Amino acid sequence: MPELPEVEVVVNWLSRTVRERQIERVEVKYPRLIRALSPEAFSRRLKGGTIIKIGRRGKYILIELDKDRTLLVHLRMTGEFFYVGNDREIRKQTAAVFYLDNKHKLVFDDHRHFGVMKLAQTSKLENTEELSALGPEPFGKDFTDKYLYGVLQGSARSIKELLLDQTKVAGLGNIYAAEALFAAKINPKLRANELSKSQANRLHKGIFDVLNRAVKTGKKAVKHADESIENYFEGGYDRFAVYRREGKPCLRCGSMIKRIVQGSRSTFYCPNCQKK
């Protein structure tokens, strides 16, 4: 579900919910969830670990434990954490369970099973193949308009597809790529190297604004109708300007939002506002 803003919300929620907790025991229900280690070795190495802090890099959640251990988590499409009492039954979509030292457990559900977890050394985190490949953080100092323009100059791919490339900028996905292009009034079909400097600058600002707004207005942890289940709230699609708004009026000009396919994924845009 997650692009940078959603991952950020999960990170904040995890931080409030499980930081300083100790992991007493781990059960892996879906073995392919775990990369690089057997589920048994994974469980063994996590056992007894105390959660020190939770962070994020791109769309990766970084759960730092004591003793030089960090758990990397990628939610992919449908990964989701729940915080529940120990007696709660395990569901069929549950991929892993972390039993904590307070009679609660952190459950990782993932009905499509695309999600990934990997245990790494905290001291070598940046060298992992997952993180070392990532481009700059959109909120970081390395992500300048100059940097973006340089990246665009080097690619003939469509600008929309380029924005999904995590090695160029980390954290954008299908929603916010489209939203950023709308904010910047840039046609998603444009080749990256066809963008002018001023378009690149607009896009840079669009990316920042769209992600920033999503993080701020985004979502918060909620108790479900069943009060004993807590996870983070999914805000829904209504807050997007173009994403999944095919056939609806553009919020800026009233023209009909269009859907096209690029790289076998949907792109939504306003043909009038995003002519160039």
Add this chain to the structure above:
DNA sequence: ACCCTCACCTGCACGC
């Protein structure tokens, strides 16, 4: 090095 398609999974909404 790039670009494209497919594969990985499950479930839901749709039309017939």
Add this chain to the structure above:
DNA sequence: TGCGTGCAGGTGAGGG
């Protein structure tokens, strides 16, 4: 009701 199709916010492998 059932079945087929298309779609889903992500990525990595493998081909050209």
